[in-house]
């Protein structure tokens with residue numbers, strides 16, 4: 001009977017102007033253990049622990065198991081009966097990539113259980129296909145801050161297999177740019193938060209986000225507060241989503257007054273991400289939490305670290 005255990009980091013996607021193309025892995029983790037069963041009576045057993053355990057399906061609809069099945073379908077093999085233990089460390093439906101941890105975890109776990117027939121880049125392509133956008137699953141798999149674009153496929157459209165090839169770029173993250181996450185106790189599903197977005201944008205909005213993404217990349221690399229302050233603005237998703245987050249304006253202003261470089265919606269929300277100079281992190285945390293408290297909204301606010309390793313095996317010492 002073989003067993004593999006892995007940890008997959010949370011992620012914060014978009015980072016303001018980088019909607020659907022940039023994200024960073026953070027130091028919060030979901031842990032998954034896969035044990036191949038010998039008995040044929042049980043095809044699947046799922047055990048979930050953690051504060052929100054009751055919110056995670058324990059039947060075949062479980063997203064982690066769906067990714068596990070997707071892997072075996074891709075390699076054209078029958079999935080084995082399996083017991084899966086899930087230890088939740090990433091809040092669900094809060095804009096911290098919990099769905100991405102499930103997709104990446106299911107694919108990586110199945111690959112390890114099967115002797116690693118697929119390379120990491122193949123797992124990445126499968127994960128992007130499942131999630132529909134790269135900005136959570138790519139940093140969750142690879143770690144760090146990653147920018148993704150569809151590949152430079154010069155083949156004429158008619159010859160393409162209709163499968164996008166993705167190019168991934170690692171974005172240097174300065175040590176003195178600290179990610180502070182303010183996680184309110186209400187949920188906002190990504191599916192719902194994507195429904196409120198327009199299908200078309202003006203040229204001005206496109207140019208605005210293009211320019212601000214450039215400032216974001218240079219600001220993250222250098223830690224320059226003036227570039228980060230300019231960078232963390234967006235016209236593509238936040239103007240349409242902020243109304244879904246009660247207290248957004250007040251928490252946003254409080255974080256800036258406490259010294260944050262900027263505040264954005266983490267992923268599809270409702271978590272708010274502030275990027276902060278390390279010396280001001282504690283003050284920004286307190287400011288964001290107390291404003292939501294005044295609005296009678298419970299929240300967990302903490303300074304995290306960027307996780308540079310990504311999904312990793314935890315049951316063997318390397």
Ligand SMILES: Nc1ncnc2c1ncn2[C@@H]1O[C@H](COP(=O)(O)OP(=O)(O)O)[C@@H](O)[C@H]1O
Nearest residue numbers: 063064092093094095096097098099102189190
């Ligand atoms: N550890 C997990 N195991 C299985 N499914 C999970 C896990 N974490 C999240 N999910 C699935 O992902 C859904 C949340 O996804 P989503 O709405 O995209 O929010 P998020 O911002 O957390 O990615 C959950 O309702 C659940 O179905």
Ligand SMILES: N[C@@H](CCOP(=O)(O)O)C(=O)O
Nearest residue numbers: 013020095096097190267268
């Ligand atoms: N680009 C996506 C990112 C969703 O992130 P999540 O952490 O909320 O799943 C979007 O903004 O819809």
